[in-house]
Amino acid sequence: MSQLHVIDLSGNSLRGQVPAWFWSIKSLSDVNLSRNRLGGRIGFGINSSSSSMIKALNLSTNSLTKMESLNISSCKISGNIRxxxxxxxxxxxxxxxxxxxxxxxSDFPPLDGLVFLNVSLNNFSGLVGSDKYKKFGKSAFSHGGPFSFETESGSSWVxxxxxxxxxxVTMSSKPLMNLTFKDLIAATSHFGKDSLLAEGRCGPLYRAVLPGDIHVAIKVLENARDLDHDEAVALxxxxxxxxxxNLLPLCGYCIAGPSNLKSSNVYDYTFRGKEKLVLYEFMFNGDLHRWLHELPTLKTNVEDWSTDTWENKNTSGFHVASPEEITSWLTRHRVAVGVARGVAYLHHAGSTHGQLVASNILLSDSLEPRVAGFGLRNVGSRNKNASLDKQDCGFEHDVYCFGVVLIELMTxxxxxxxxVEWVRRLVREGRGGDALDSRLRLGGDSASEMVECLRVGYLCTAELPEKRPTMQQVLGLLKDIHPVLS
Known part of the structure; x- marks a missing residue:
């Protein structure tokens, strides 16, 4: 049979599976097994040197819908898996x-009944859920197409x-570190839900521990997918x-996608896959929003930042504050002054933040604020020549947003x-004290000083932008209310 080139066994009521030895006939080029009752297993692949010689294969009109095993690996097959x-x-x-x-x-056979799957080294697209990685293993999808990751809300990025x-991965703080996107995948358990800290307007945020015990937070900038590679690097x-x-700059970044976008209609994932990831130093005490609005009721969207209990120590050697510390008036005043310093520094340099909110204010070991997210407000803007809208992106907008944060701190x-309107009304009526946070430990002049801070918040949130003070003026007002160490 070593010289057999063509075999036609059609219409013979053959049953069962095609034996493995059949595919080892190296000379086969034309095989017709149609109109039989074949099923079970059809396997020719990496160990079958003959498979690449077959030019015509007819398996029509068989019982292949009952086939339990199919191996067509390493056959140089192109086309749709459907x-x-x-x-x-x-x-x-x-x-x-x-x-x-x-x-x-969607184009694959049902996956529920599969016990083995390998789609690696192909050009597939789509979403691979974390459950599929657990069931079939990561190697089953290696180089199977663009890497796709699912978040807690069900959205995905590619x-x-x-x-x-x-x-x-470019690490500005450690330029000699040799890291790649593969290291980020490993450090976040394949960007799994257990590593997901939050999902913001710009994209998901993950916690990771890089080689060398470097703790970082990784932000996926979904709004920067169509930003030019060189522009992204420069930014x-x-x-x-x-x-x-009082600012938290990037400590690294990674651009996981081609450097030049070919066409937005060359497979959907080609356009969506130009992901930009930025890395920040990880702050074990989390963000201000978490401390003000989640911890007191033990409802937090961040699972276990360091230990299972909110104590003053953890296994990583970093100080993790207790909820009581944020109820101190002096702590909140120090946070307000620190944020004002950071934003005033940006404004002095001619930059704006654009998205100053409590969740973008991280707290260090000593609860010193570090403002993150600056410089990314207009990333991915399609109209690069458009002037910034001062109502939305200018200095006055930052001042308004700071006023909102200040009101959150005090109330x-x-x-x-x-x-915000409720607090403004109370301040106008001279009843600002009624808005103060009842959880705060007050003593001495604390209550009157906090009311003064609310008045600063009132000025910052003036309806007319031109009526708002500058951030440098705001910083001066806050320092006048209570002395702080420089």
Whole structure:
């Protein structure tokens, strides 16, 4: 049979599976097994040198819908995987090392019954849920297409790279570190939900521990997908150079996607896959929003920042504050002054923040505020020539947002429009004390000083932008209310 080139066994009522030795006939080029009752297993792949010689294969009119095993790995097959989607009895499927395409999992046979799956080294797109990684293993999807990750809310983001080591991580604080996107995947358990800290307007935020026990927070900038590669590098380098005790600059970044966008209609994932990830130093005490609005009721969207209890120590050697510390008036005043210093520094340098909210204010070991997220407000803006809207992105807008944060600090209430108007009305009526956070430990002149801070918040949230003070003036007012160490 070593010289057999063509075999036609059609219409013979053959049953069962095609034996493995059949595919070892190296001379086969034309195989017709149609109109039989074949099923079970059809396997030719990486160990079958003959498979690449077959030019015609006819398996029509058989019982292949009951097939339990299909191995067509390393067969140089291209085209859509959808042609085998009707094989609903499969338990073993290996299509690795081809150039097949299609959507995962919609174009595939049902996955529930599969006990083995390998789609690696192909051009598939789609979302691979964390449950699939656990069931089939990460190697089953290695280089299977663009890397796709799912968040807690069900949304997803995609990194359009075939090889995760091809996307370097630039660490500005440690330029000699040799890291890639693959290291970020490993450090976040494949950007799994257990590593997800929060989902913000710009994208998901993950916690990671890099080699060398470096704790970082990784932000995926979903609004920067169509930002030019070189522009992104220039922007991230500029932000990473900002140095101020009350600002949290980037400590690194990674661009996981091609450097040049070919076309937005060349597969959907090609456009969506140009992900930009920025890295920040991890703050074990979390953000101000968490401390003001979540911890007192033990409802936090951040699972276990350091230990299972909110104590003053953890295994990493960092001070993790207790909820009582944020109820101190002096602590809140120090936070307000620190944030004002950071934003005033940005304004003095001619920059704005644009999205100053309590969740963008991180707290250090000593509860010293570090403002994050600056420089990223207009990332990905399609109209690069448009002037900034002062109502939304200018200095006055930052002042208004700071006023909202200040009101949150003094009242302990969410910075909603309704709460801001409520506080403004009380201040106008001379009843600012009625708005103070009842959880605060007050003594001496604390109450009157807090009311003075509310008055500063009132000035910052003036309806007319031109009526608002500058951030440098705000900083001076806060320091006059209570002396602080420089």
């Amino acid at each position: 042609v085998i989607s009707g094989l609903r009895s499969l338990k073993y499927l290996d299509v690795s090392n081809n150039t097949m395409n299609g959507k995962f999992p 990194a359009d790279i075939k090889e995760p080591t091809s996307a370097p 991230f380098e500029e932000i990473s150079k900002v140095k101020h005790p 302990g209430k969410q910075g909603s429009e309704g709460n």
